[in-house]
Amino acid sequence: MFWSYSGYFLPAFIFKKIGRCSNIKELQINEEIREKEVRLIDVDGNQLGIMPTKKALEVAYERKLDLVLVAPNAKPPVCRIMDYGKYKYELSKKEKEARKNQKTINVKEVRMTPNIDEHDLKVKAKRAIDFLKNGDKVKVSVRFRGRELGHTDAGKEVLERFSELISEYGVIDKHPKMEGRNMIMYLVPKTE
Secondary structure (H helix, E strand, O other): OEEEEOOEEEEHHHHHHHHOOOOOOOOOEHHHOOOOEEEEEOOOOOEEEEEEHHHHHHHHHHOOOEEEEEEOOOOOOEEEEEOHHHHHHHHHHHHHHHHHHOOOOOEEEEEEOOOOOHHHHHHHHHHHHHHHHOOOEEEEEEEOOHHHHHOHHHHHHHHHHHHHHOOOOEEEEEEEEEEOOEEEEEEEEOOO
16 A cells, blocks of 8 residues: 655555654653663662663562663663553643643733724723733734824824723733834733
């Protein structure tokens, strides 16, 4: 069976090797270890010395545990006696806990024009305050059209008034700056 890869026809087993994900790093355990001799560490962290791999495997099997290659680049390589299934379970549990505790910061955007009315500005500020209360970062942009581009100072005044309205809930992270036809300012929630 042949698969096409960039215009070339390759046997299926080669194609599968190319397409396989290589970022999964597994430790070598038990019979997968091909070194002649290894430095052995027991469950409690005590060094048992340098010994042939076969003898290290026997020691691990006597204790009904696994021999895991933890430092393959060391001279000689370091192996540890442990319950590999329990080790992987604890590792996945820690990763899951780390993912649960991390806070994702969303960037919400509020758009305005340089000639925005006072009431409209207050409505936009109220919306931005809601975003800041939720812990989100707010991108405030003033869009200039046509001749308005010649009066960027009016846009800067709008952004300054806007920052005064929300000053109780947020602070300026990045000051107003022109990006193309837009003047952009970033706000972050105020920390206690």
